[in-house]
Amino acid sequence: MEIGIVGLPNVGKSTIFNALTSGNAAASNYPFTTIEPNVGVVAVPDARLARLTELVKPYKTVPTSCRFVDIAGLVKGASQGEGLGNKFLANIREVDAVLHMVRLFRDPDVVHTMGSVDFKRDIEVIETELMLADLASLEKQFDKVSGKAKSGDKAAKEVLAVLEALKAGLSAGKPARELGFPPGAVKEFALLTAKPVLFVGNTDESPDPAVVAEFTSSIAARGSQSVVLCGKLESEIAELTGEDRAMFMKDLGMESSGLEKVIVGAYRTLGLSSYFTCGETEVRAWTIPTGAKAPQAAGVIHSDFEKGFIRADVYAFADIDRLGSEAALREKGLVRSEGKEYVVKDGDVCHFKFNN
Numbered sequence: 001m002e003i004g005i006v007g008l009p010n011v012g013k014s015t016i017f018n019a020l021t022s023g024n025a026a027a028s029n030y031p032f033t034t035i036e037p038n039v040g041v042v043a044v045p046d047a048r049l050a051r052l053t054e055l056v057k058p059y060k061t062v063p064t065s066c067r068f069v070d071i072a073g074l075v076k077g078a079s080q081g082e083g084l085g086n087k088f089l090a091n092i093r094e095v096d097a098v099l100h101m102v103r104l105f106r107d108p109d110v111v112h113t114m115g116s117v118d119f120k121r122d123i124e125v126i127e128t129e130l131m132l133a134d135l136a137s138l139e140k141q142f143d144k145v146s147g148k149a150k151s152g153d154k155a156a157k158e159v160l161a162v163l164e165a166l167k168a169g170l171s172a173g174k175p176a177r178e179l180g181f182p183p184g185a186v187k188e189f190a191l192l193t194a195k196p197v198l199f200v201g202n203t204d205e206s207p208d209p210a211v212v213a214e215f216t217s218s219i220a221a222r223g224s225q226s227v228v229l230c231g232k233l234e235s236e237i238a239e240l241t242g243e244d245r246a247m248f249m250k251d252l253g254m255e256s257s258g259l260e261k262v263i264v265g266a267y268r269t270l271g272l273s274s275y276f277t278c279g280e281t282e283v284r285a286w287t288i289p290t291g292a293k294a295p296q297a298a299g300v301i302h303s304d305f306e307k308g309f310i311r312a313d314v315y316a317f318a319d320i321d322r323l324g325s326e327a328a329l330r331e332k333g334l335v336r337s338e339g340k341e342y343v344v345k346d347g348d349v350c351h352f353k354f355n356n
Contacts, residue, residue, distance in 0.1 A: 001287060002067040003198075003266055004095035008122050011103035012202040012231040014038070017070035019234035020259050038070040044274075044285065045260050048317050048347060052276060052283045055324060062284040064274065066263060069095055089133050093190060097270050098197045099262065100126065104211055104228075105204040119201065119215055130192040131170045138167050141189060162186065178223065198269045200262065201228040227265045229258040273346035276317065277301070278326070288344060297344040298352040308355035312338045317347040 005013045021040025043063040053061045071091045092098065102119045142163050148156035162185065169179040175193030176186055186194050199219045203212065212228050219226035237257055240248055249257065267273070273290045275297060276283065288297045294314075299306030315335045320326065329335050344350065 001065075001097070001266065001270065001272070002069060002095045003097050003099050004069045004071050004092050005099045005101055006071050006092060006126065007101035008103070008125065011101045011122070012105070013101045014070055015231040015235055016101060016200065016202065016229075016258070017068055019231060019238045020262060021068055022238050040068050040070075041065050042068065042259065044263050044287075045257075046274060046285055048274075048321075049276065049283065049285050051321055052278055052317070052349070055320060056278050056280070056283050058279065058283045059281050060283075062282060064285040064287045066266070068099075089130075089192065092130075092192055092195075095195070097266060098195050099266070100197050100199045102199055102201050102215070104201045104207065104215060105230075107204075120218065123199070127175060127193070128173075131173070131175060134176060134191045134193050135167065135170050137191065138163055138170070138189065142167065163189075166191070196269045197224055198262070198265045199224055199226045200265075201226065202231045203228055205230055205233055225265045225269045227258075227261045229261060231258075234258040273344070275344050275346070275348045275350055277351070278349050290346070292344055293340065294338055294342045294344055294350070294352075295340050297350065298354065301352070304356070305352050305354050309340060310353040310355060312342065312344075312353070313351040314338050314342070314344075315349050316345070317349060320349065 005017055007013050017038060017040065021042050042065065044066055046063060049061060049063055069091065100123070102122060103117055104119055106117050142160070145156050145160050145163060149160045162181070166176060166179065166181075166186065166189065170176065170193070176191045177194050177196065181194075183194070199215075201212065201215045207228070207230070216226050216228065233252065234257065237245060237248060237254075249255075267287075271290045272287050273292075274285050274287055276285055286297070286300050288300055294312045295306045295309040298309050298312065313335055314337075315326070315329050319329055319334045323329055323332070323334075326335070
C-alpha cells in the first residue's frame with residue numbers, strides 16, 4: 001500500500017511525514033521545501049499482532065507495511081506547469097491512494113501561500129488542478145479513440161461513451177471517484193481524481209472544536225474519510241518510545257497516535273482488511289481487499305497458494321484472545337474448515353491447505 005501525501009505548500013506535509021515515518025524530510029517555512037518526493041516505509045500498527053505474538057511466542061513477528069510518499073506542494077496553476085506542477089502530477093499517478101493534508105492551524109510565523117487559512121478553498125484549489133489535469137489527459141485519449149469509434153470499432157465506441165461521461169462529470173466539477181464508476185471501469189485511464197482520498201486536517205495543539213467539526217462534516221458530505229491530528233504533537237510523540245511515549249499520550253488524553261488513525265482511515269478508504277497466519281516459526285499480518293475469498297487471500301502469500309487452494313482452517317482473533325491457545329479453540333470446535341467461497345474477515349487467523 002503506497003500513500004502519497006499531498007497538499008498546498010506549508011500545510012505540514014513534511015512534518016506529518018516525519019511524524020508518521022520517523023523520517024527526516026526537510027520541513028521549513030517556505031514553499032517547495034520538498035522537491036524530490038521523500039519515501040518512508042512503516043510497519044502497520046496492530047495490537048492484535050502483538051497479542052498473537054504473546055500467545056504463540058513465535059521465532060519472529062512480521063507486520064504488514066505501508067509506504068508514505070511526501071510529494072511536493074501543489075499551487076494554483078499546477079495543471080499548467082506552475083510551481084512544481086508537472087513533477088507533482090507525475091508523482092501522484094504512481095500511488096495507490098492520496099492523503100490530502102489540509103491546514104487547519106493558524107500560525108503567523110508559517111506563511112500561507114494563499115494569504116489566509118481556509119480549508120474549503122484550499123481543498124478546491126487542489127481538486128480543481130487535479131480535475132484540469134485529468135481533463136487534459138482525457139482529451140488526448142478521446143482523440144485517439146474517436147477515430148476508431150467512427151470506423152465502427154464496437155470496443156472503441158464503448159470506451160468513447162465512458163470517456164464522454166468522465167469528461168462531462170469532470171467539467172461539471174466532480175472528481176472521477178464521485179461519478180459512480182466501479183474502480184476497474186476507469187483504471188485504464190489513469191486518472192488522478194479516480195484515486196481514493198483520505199483527508200487529514202492538521203490542527204493547532206489546542207484546536208477550535210468548531211473548526212474541527214466543520215472540517216469533518218464537510219469531508220463526510222463528500223463521502224470521504226477524514227482524520228484530524230496535530231502535526232506538532234505527533235512530531236514530539238514520534239521522538240519518544242516505550243513508557244515515555246505511553247505516558248505522554250496519556251497526559252494528552254490520546255488513545256491512539258496519528259499513525260494509527262491514518263492507517264485505519266487509509267484501510268477504510270482503500271477497502272482493505274487484515275488477516276493473520278500463526279505458527280511457531282512466524283506470526284504475520286497480511287493485507288487483503290475487504291471481501292476477498294479464501295483463495296485470493298492465500299494468493300497474497302504466494303500465487304501457488306491460490307492456484308492449488310484446497311481449504312483453509314480458520315478461527316477468529318477474538319476467540320484465541322479470549323481462550324488463549326489454538327488447542328483450546330479446537331477443543332471447543334471453534335476452528336472451522338472453509339472452502340473456496342469463504343470470505344475472509346478482518347481479524348481471521350488462517351492456515352491454508354494447497355496442492356503443490
